[in-house]
Amino acid sequence: xxxxxxxxxxxxxxxxxxxxxxxxxxxxxxxxxxxxxxxxxxxxxxxxxxxxxxxxxxxxxxxxxxxxxxxxxxxxxxxxxxxxxxxxxxxxxxxxxxxxxxxxxxxxxxxxxxxxxxxxxxxxxxxxxxxxxxxxxxxxxxxxxxxxxxxxxxxxxxxxxxxxxxxxxxxxxxxxxxxxxxxxxxxxxxxxxxxxxxxxxxxxxxxxxxxxxxxxxxxxxxxxxxxxxxxxxxxxxxxxxxxxxxxxxxxxxxxxxxxxxxxxxxxxxxxxxxxxxxxxxxxxxxxxxxxxxxxxxxxxxxxxxxxxxxxxxxxxxxxxxxxxxxxxxxxxxxxxxxxxxxxxxxxxxxxxxxxxxxxxxxxxxxxxxxxxxxxxxxxxxx
Amino acid sequence: xxxxxxxxxxxxxxxxxxxxxxxxxxxxxxxxxxxxxxxxxxxxxxxxxxxxxxxxxxxxxxxxxxxxxxxxxxxxxxxxxxxxxxxxxxxxxxxxxxxxxxxxxxxxxxxxxxxxxxxxxxxxxxxxxxxxxxxxxxxxxxxxxxxxxxxxxxxxxxxxxxxxxxxxxxxxxxxxxxxxxxxxxxxxxxxxxxxxxxxxxxxxxxxxxxxxxxxxxxxxxxxxxxxxxxxxxxxxxxxxxxxxxxxxxxxxxxxxxxxxxxxxxxxxxxxxxxxxxxxxxxxxxxxxxxxxxxxxxxxxxxxxxxxxxxxxxxxxxxxxxxxxxxxxxxxxxxxxxxxxxxxxxxxxxxxxxxxxxxxxxxxxxxxxxxxxxxxxxxxxxx
Numbered sequence: 001x002x003x004x005x006x007x008x009x010x011x012x013x014x015x016x017x018x019x020x021x022x023x024x025x026x027x028x029x030x031x032x033x034x035x036x037x038x039x040x041x042x043x044x045x046x047x048x049x050x051x052x053x054x055x056x057x058x059x060x061x062x063x064x065x066x067x068x069x070x071x072x073x074x075x076x077x078x079x080x081x082x083x084x085x086x087x088x089x090x091x092x093x094x095x096x097x098x099x100x101x102x103x104x105x106x107x108x109x110x111x112x113x114x115x116x117x118x119x120x121x122x123x124x125x126x127x128x129x130x131x132x133x134x135x136x137x138x139x140x141x142x143x144x145x146x147x148x149x150x151x152x153x154x155x156x157x158x159x160x161x162x163x164x165x166x167x168x169x170x171x172x173x174x175x176x177x178x179x180x181x182x183x184x185x186x187x188x189x190x191x192x193x194x195x196x197x198x199x200x201x202x203x204x205x206x207x208x209x210x211x212x213x214x215x216x217x218x219x220x221x222x223x224x225x226x227x228x229x230x231x232x233x234x235x236x237x238x239x240x241x242x243x244x245x246x247x248x249x250x251x252x253x254x255x256x257x258x259x260x261x262x263x264x265x266x267x268x269x270x271x272x273x274x275x276x277x278x279x280x281x282x283x284x285x286x287x288x289x290x291x292x293x294x295x296x297x298x299x300x301x302x303x304x305x306x307x308x309x310x311x312x313x314x315x316x317x318x319x320x321x322x323x324x325x326x327x328x329x330x331x332x333x334x335x336x337x338x339x340x341x342x343x344x345x346x347x348x349x350x351x352x353x354x355x356x357x358x359x360x361x362x363x364x365x366x367x368x369x370x371x372x373x374x375x376x377x378x379x380x381x382x
Numbered sequence: 383x384x385x386x387x388x389x390x391x392x393x394x395x396x397x398x399x400x401x402x403x404x405x406x407x408x409x410x411x412x413x414x415x416x417x418x419x420x421x422x423x424x425x426x427x428x429x430x431x432x433x434x435x436x437x438x439x440x441x442x443x444x445x446x447x448x449x450x451x452x453x454x455x456x457x458x459x460x461x462x463x464x465x466x467x468x469x470x471x472x473x474x475x476x477x478x479x480x481x482x483x484x485x486x487x488x489x490x491x492x493x494x495x496x497x498x499x500x501x502x503x504x505x506x507x508x509x510x511x512x513x514x515x516x517x518x519x520x521x522x523x524x525x526x527x528x529x530x531x532x533x534x535x536x537x538x539x540x541x542x543x544x545x546x547x548x549x550x551x552x553x554x555x556x557x558x559x560x561x562x563x564x565x566x567x568x569x570x571x572x573x574x575x576x577x578x579x580x581x582x583x584x585x586x587x588x589x590x591x592x593x594x595x596x597x598x599x600x601x602x603x604x605x606x607x608x609x610x611x612x613x614x615x616x617x618x619x620x621x622x623x624x625x626x627x628x629x630x631x632x633x634x635x636x637x638x639x640x641x642x643x644x645x646x647x648x649x650x651x652x653x654x655x656x657x658x659x660x661x662x663x664x665x666x667x668x669x670x671x672x673x674x675x676x677x678x679x680x681x682x683x684x685x686x687x688x689x690x691x692x693x694x695x696x697x698x699x700x701x702x703x704x705x706x707x708x709x710x711x712x713x714x715x716x717x718x719x720x721x722x723x724x725x726x727x728x729x730x731x732x733x734x735x736x737x738x739x740x741x742x743x744x745x746x747x748x749x750x751x752x753x754x755x756x757x758x759x760x761x762x763x764x
Contacts, residue, residue, distance in 0.1 A: 005704075024406075047386070047432065301713070302717040331675070346388075
């Protein structure tokens with residue numbers, strides 16, 4: 001173990017993806033030492049964080065060893081078994097978000113029930129066990145979801161008749177998962193609100209953003225974006241109430257449908273989230289910095305935007321394996337563009353980076369981000 | 383060696399101080415892999431950069447090994463012997479700044495001669511070998527400098543008579559160094575200008591900043607700050623001409639005296655510099671990002687300020703070994719403050735971090751930065 005200055009806070013992160021990687025930037029600034037448990041030494045975060053152990057997020061022993069070296073454990077993703085989180089807590093380790101809160105990010109059926117009971121706006125939904133039950137739930141098309149294990153549109157299907165529902169339900173559900181059917185919500189746009197909350201209850205909300213999805217994957221985020229149905233403050237208030245209701249510590253992303261009748265909760269994530277990447281340059285304090293501050297019970301940073309418009313566009317893997325070949329064009333065309341590459345090998349459709357453009361005007365700012373992302377993806381060669 | 387995505391640029395940095403450490407933040411964003419040669423595994427940069435080798439900046443073999451693993455070599459400090467830089471260049475390795483340019487950051491006598499000959503404004507100066515020569519140079523007080531090896535005010539003395547000059551000159555000069563005497567320049571303020579320049583000659587200038595020194599150590603930087611004697615554009619122009627004249631690649635900091643008769647060159651640094659730390663949050667592109675872009679011959683980023691005022695205050699080691707104990711107060715008092723701690727053990731007077739406040743008003747922004755730095759240093763307990 002390298003010798004650290006007296007009092008250096010140490011944070012353990014389970015999972016070595018790009019969220020852990022981007023956490024290293026504020027950790028460097030704040031003098032916080034990160035320790036990562038990654039699936040492999042070539043993982044996105046492992047390339048930039050010296051204290052990386054290799055192990056699975058289901059490896060209880062590796063996680064306990066990690067916990068013994070740090071002040072607090074947090075997560076790059078939600079795929080850590082509840083038994084392990086409980087074992088950490090029982091052994092007296094600080095884990096944020098804790099098992100009780102994390103449950104609702106891991107299990108959509110429990111989340112729907114708990115938040116629905118508490119009066120939060122939900123789509124109509126039910127647990128189902130057969131295609132016939134789906135058919136009797138309501139008008140087609142309907143949404144079928146696995147209650148656990150999905151991300152980026154995986155584990156979510158839109159079905160138009162009983163045969164399609166039956167086909168989907170022939171997939172193997174993971175352990176403890178159930179099928180959920182939901183009405184298709186007629187939304188005008190998708191909104192996300194990030195909040196940070198600390199153990200002693202301080203909380204701050206970032207302004208609502210609009211997320212643009214393509215085939216279930218977020219491709220673009222426009223910040224800030226007020227919901228059509230309510231004011232921004234009501235959306236922030238809703239997200240803060242969810243965080244408090246569930247006892248979340250760290251970052252919480254609340255994904256919402258904006259409908260003519262108001263906001264409806266779609267999904268939750270209890271960690272820095274793709275819809276908050278714009279905050280790295282676009283807000284006074286990034287979601288990654290506030291996540292670290294929150295789990296260490298430090299005072300939270302100012303979440304306010306620094307410019308009128310921020311547009312974040314994801315870079316998805318395309319035809320070309322060498323993303324850096326696009327640098328000369330992308331950086332020369334737009335000297336103010338902020339580029340983030342995750343150190344991940346290119347595979348079609350894989351999130352391998354993102355770009356953020358900041359500006360005063362939505363149309364031109366959006367064009368700048370879109371052009372750069374498209375160029376990285378090989379969609380345009382100009 | 384961990385497997386990196388195709389085309390990943392690799393940059394080797396000689397020296398593991400806070401400049402290498404802060405370079406890791408934009409390297410993470412741009413998907414650039416840094417390799418550091420540090421004096422010890424506990425060095426500031428070694429704590430946050432996985433590919434760290436331990437070796438001295440005078441160890442030719444270690445540096446050649448580093449060069450073989452990277453696309454380009456650059457520097458955390460100037461204390462790398464010319465022979466080694468030449469050996470790297472002779473072996474065909476890219477080194478930026480190159481030996482020819484670096485010479486003028488390493489040797490103040492050569493810098494004064496070269497830039498003086500080229501018509502740049504210099505203090506009156508001479509090489510001297512005895513106290514008697516100092517006495518005959520001009521009116522006391524005078525400035526005595528070792529031509530090589532100094533930093534942060536070390537290697538610079540103000541002397542008021544021949545006895546004092548003799549005392550100073552009894553110090554051992556490093557190899558190849560000579561004594562320089564200079565007139566005391568009657569300046570109204572000290573100014574620094576950062577420029578970035580790439581191998582094919584693209585160059586950008588950051589706006590001039592005012593540096594506030596205490597006992598030869600920079601304690602505060604106020605950005606932007608126009609010189610009293612000229613416009614900001616003339617100062618930027620001067621720094622750009624110095625970079626071109628000396629063939630600098632990477633960041634160049636030109637430290638200037640602002641006098642009633644115009645700007646006079648004080649010192650040069652060919653790397654990111656303390657006077658440019660405000661650019662991390664205060665400019666569209668930080669000096670650390672532009673240094674990496676420059677040495678990789680990538681298009682340079684926009685150097686413009688993002689807000690009206692940025693004040694950077696250095697955190698110097700004080701009484702208390704635990705800097706993080708100050709976090710609760712400092713972060714709670716000012717949620718918009720940006721804190722940078724370098725992972726260095728506290729020693730009185732040692733630069734262990736810095737804070738940056740951004741705002742629209744000089745007085746209040748300066749108070750915020752000053753308060754935080756003082757609190758970290760234990761100067762105030764309120």
